[in-house]
Structure formats: C-alpha cells, structure tokens
Amino acid sequence: MKHSRSEELYSEALKYIPGGVNSPVRSFNSVGISPIFAQKAHGSRITDVDGNEYIDYICSWGPLMLGHSPEELSKGITDMISKGISYGIATEIEVEMAKMIVEAYPAIDQVRMVNSGTEATMSALRVARGYTGRNKILKFEGCYHGHSDGLLVKSGSGTITFGVPTSPGVPADVVKNTLVCKYNDIDELRQIFKEQGEDIAAVIVETVSGNMGVVPGKKEFIEALREICDEYKTVLIFDEVITGFRLAYDSSIGYFGVKPDMVCFGKIIGAGMPVGAYGGRKEIMDVVSPVGPVYQAGTLSGNPLAMYLGKKNLEYLRDNQDLYTELDRKAEKLANGIKENLKKLNLNYTVNRAGSLVCLFFAEGPIENYDDAIKCDIEKYNAYFKEMLDMNILIGPSQYEAMFLSKAHSDEDIENTIKCNYEALKKVHNL
Structure with a gap:
C-alpha cells in the first residue's frame, strides 16, 4: 500500500506544526509509522490522499454515530x-x-x-x-x-x-x-x-x-x-x-x-x-x-x-433509539468475532466492550484499571495495527484507544474486519 502523498504532506507539516500534527494521537508515533492524511470520508469509509480506502473505526474519536457525512x-x-x-x-x-x-x-x-x-x-x-x-x-x-x-x-x-x-x-x-x-x-x-x-x-x-x-x-x-x-x-x-x-x-x-x-x-x-x-x-x-x-x-x-x-x-x-440496540448488536458481533479468533489462535488476550465501544487488549485479563491496561504488549499491538492498515482497516494508532462503531458500519464491514483481525493476529505471532 502506497502512502507517498501522506509522507510528503507529513514532511511539509513538520516544518510548520509541532510534530507535524495538531493533536498528538494523529502523529502515529506510538505505532512507529508516519501518519496518513485524510482526503474525504463517507459512511463507514475514509479515503486518504493516496487514494487508499479504509473501513474506519476511529470515527473522529467517537462523535460520528451516524458515520461520515450522513445525509440526515x-x-x-x-x-x-x-x-x-x-x-x-x-x-x-x-x-x-x-x-x-x-x-x-x-x-x-x-x-x-x-x-x-x-x-x-x-x-x-x-x-x-x-x-x-x-x-x-x-x-x-x-x-x-x-x-x-x-x-x-x-x-x-x-x-x-x-x-x-x-x-x-x-x-x-x-x-x-x-x-x-x-x-x-x-x-x-x-x-x-x-x-x-x-x-x-x-x-x-x-x-x-x-x-x-x-x-x-x-x-x-x-x-x-x-x-x-x-x-x-x-x-x-x-x-x-x-x-x-x-x-x-x-x-x-x-x-x-x-x-x-x-x-x-x-x-x-x-x-x-x-x-x-x-x-x-x-x-x-x-x-x-x-x-x-x-x-x-x-x-x-x-x-x-x-x-x-x-x-x-x-x-x-x-x-431513533433503536439505533442503540443495533449498535450494541454490531459491537457484540465484532467483539465475539475477535474473541473467537483469539481462541482459534490460542492467544490469551482480552476484549472489553461497553455499548458500541470495543477494545482488543494485547494482555491477559481481566482489564479493570490502569495497572491492568499497561501490561499490554505494545510492540505486538503496533505490528498488528500496521497489518490491519495494510488490509484497509483503520483502528486507533495506540493500544489505549477504542474502536468506535457507527450506524454506517454494515455487517459486511464487521465480517471483513473479523477476517482481517484473524489474518493480522496470525501474521504478527507467526502462527
């Protein structure tokens, strides 16, 4: 996957903006790569300036309950x-x-x-x-x-x-x-x-x-x-x-x-x-x-x-409060799919969920506080992030962020994400 235009923009941004970004998490520093730059987004998809399209689970860090650019x-x-x-x-x-x-x-x-x-x-x-x-x-x-x-x-x-x-x-x-x-x-x-x-x-x-x-x-x-x-x-x-x-x-x-x-x-x-x-x-x-x-x-x-x-x-x-029921169903489907992948691969990691917020922790659970959370294998997560990105799945560029689901995420999106999750975990752990 090419990110040449994003890399050019990042080099230029570094001259004029501290760290090249206006909020630290956008820098992708924690996952060890240069950031991607968004060009447009619609529904559950975001497209970067190099034309790569991703299923987006950042969703502007939560506010996009209806997805990107909803007609509503x-x-x-x-x-x-x-x-x-x-x-x-x-x-x-x-x-x-x-x-x-x-x-x-x-x-x-x-x-x-x-x-x-x-x-x-x-x-x-x-x-x-x-x-x-x-x-x-x-x-x-x-x-x-x-x-x-x-x-x-x-x-x-x-x-x-x-x-x-x-x-x-x-x-x-x-x-x-x-x-x-x-x-x-x-x-x-x-x-x-x-x-x-x-x-x-x-x-x-x-x-x-x-x-x-x-x-x-x-x-x-x-x-x-x-x-x-x-x-x-x-x-x-x-x-x-x-x-x-x-x-x-x-x-x-x-x-x-x-x-x-x-x-x-x-x-x-x-x-x-x-x-x-x-x-x-x-x-x-x-x-x-x-x-x-x-x-x-x-x-x-x-x-x-x-x-x-x-x-x-x-x-x-x-x-439309039935949307909450629908988001809960989708999030449960995603969380259960990831749990099943962990079981198949014999990986003792943890999936936490609250409503339409989901997180895969690269650590044994339960994860109930900060001391539990910092036990995560950050290097493994970083490698996992890159594998998911290469398969056109955009998740938080940090172990300590949520996956946000929206009305725009389809069952097909979730099923694709679960498949990519399996392949990424398998590759990261050489299984």
Whole structure:
C-alpha cells in the first residue's frame, strides 16, 4: 500500500506544526509509522490522499454515530452557513440545544456550552470548587479529562497520594490539590475519603474509560461513588465527553442507573464540530457568571454551526433509539468475532466492550484499571495495527484507544474486519 502523498504532506507539516500534527494521537508515533492524511470520508469509509480506502473505526474519536457525512445531518447546512457562522451574541438555536440536552439528561437543570471537552471539564471543576468552597479534587488513574493543568496528573509513589504532574510546564503547586485513586477500587476510594473527604470539592470520573482502552466502570463502583459523594457533600461529575449519547440516549444514567451532580459533554453533541458543554443542578449552576461569582466565558461558545449539527444529531438519536440496540448488536458481533479468533489462535488476550465501544487488549485479563491496561504488549499491538492498515482497516494508532462503531458500519464491514483481525493476529505471532 502506497502512502507517498501522506509522507510528503507529513514532511511539509513538520516544518510548520509541532510534530507535524495538531493533536498528538494523529502523529502515529506510538505505532512507529508516519501518519496518513485524510482526503474525504463517507459512511463507514475514509479515503486518504493516496487514494487508499479504509473501513474506519476511529470515527473522529467517537462523535460520528451516524458515520461520515450522513445525509440526515448535512441537509440544510448550506442555508445555515449563508445566515452567518458566528455572531458574538445569543441565538435561538443555543436555547433549543440547551433545552434538548437538559431534557435528555435527567440529572441536570441547566447546561453551559463551551468549545471542547477539555474546556468542559476544566470549567465544571472550577464551578464545583466555587460551589463547595473546597479546593481538592479526586480523579482516577487512566481516566483522561483533557489537558488542563490540574488534570494532567498521575498517582505518586504511595497508594493514596497527592498527584504529580505528567507533563512539563505543569507546576507541582497546581496539582497539589488533585488526588488520584485506582479506577474501580472501592476500598481505596473509601480510604481516600476517610482521610481527606471533608476537603474534596469534586470527584470526576469517566463512567467508561476510553483512554486506557475501553475499561467499563463496574456498576457497584459507580454506585459507591454516588453514595460516598452524598455522604461527604462532594460534587460527583461524570465526564461523558466520550460516553454522552453514545452508551444510550440518556447516556450513563441509562446505562448505570446512577445520577451525577454535574456532567461534561463533547463530541456527539457537535456531531464532529468543535464543541463541549457542562451542566448540573440549578443550585450548582447558579454560581456561574453572570448569575454567580465563578467566571467562565467563550467567544465562540454555542457557535450556530456546531449547535445546528449537534441538534440535528441529537434529534436523530432521540427519535431513533433503536439505533442503540443495533449498535450494541454490531459491537457484540465484532467483539465475539475477535474473541473467537483469539481462541482459534490460542492467544490469551482480552476484549472489553461497553455499548458500541470495543477494545482488543494485547494482555491477559481481566482489564479493570490502569495497572491492568499497561501490561499490554505494545510492540505486538503496533505490528498488528500496521497489518490491519495494510488490509484497509483503520483502528486507533495506540493500544489505549477504542474502536468506535457507527450506524454506517454494515455487517459486511464487521465480517471483513473479523477476517482481517484473524489474518493480522496470525501474521504478527507467526502462527
């Protein structure tokens, strides 16, 4: 397979963009090859600048529930553009979008639009601190909540510890109030709250982690979070940037049966446009400017193009909720097909799934937290990625990413992917 034009573009990009890309995962550094450059996409397929067509399981990292360039969303977009793409003052569609999100998510009364998932989580934590008057927050190792300073944190040398920065440029003083706990570990969670619970403003959690591979939160763990946060009057924040409107139309509430105090959205609520949002109960959101003293603003927040596409996306999902059943069936078919291939090849690897999110871990399971996930054989995964790419299957260029399914993925796509998975695994392991 030729990638000459992609390689030319990458060489040029390296001159003007750090690392040649505008987000690190696009660099393909972790799999040891130069990135491919997209030219166009439709349905379940993406075509690169060299004319290679792939079955796409990246799907813009999750927002493309209906696939690429769906007719259901594209109709009317030209008219929307002709009216103006940004105003700097309020629009009717912002109100319509906010109402739609609040009606879909039974835990919140109000929502504020922002421009990215990072902005949503950063803002939600500031609001939680302003609401509670406390400074500390608790996150879980392996859960990614964007690149704001206070969240670029890993656990330190102790089991229960203050966080330490994971990136240069983040002062230790900034993360000193960020506590880190093991995901899905209720005992460690209780111990942290026993020692420091009165000072913890908020707990932020991915109900299904999508950034250490797909690692679902155990139901009893999510329930324990709710119980403990109630006991200590701590704000429970669900980071649903990936899971929001993907697990179910009512998101993690429908999937786990647990309501948070606040929620962060992204991806799907913009249907692929840059967007984010955070929401909460009215008494919490009342601390946000201009009503309250906690400042947060954004010139392009509620951008009419993003609101238009996002609203159409949510309307489709609301009115066609059988899509979730169909996506679940497809994802189960893919996951079971990969499991059967592993069995045939006598490979003791692990497949995790949550709704339409699937991940093949190159490690023995169960994979329930960050410590489990980092046991993966990264070299084998990298070789596997390249084999799949050569067979026109595009998956995440990292072991620690999900495969995202969409309405556009056909049973034929999935069957082809399962066959390619078998051949790639066989070749990588010289079987």
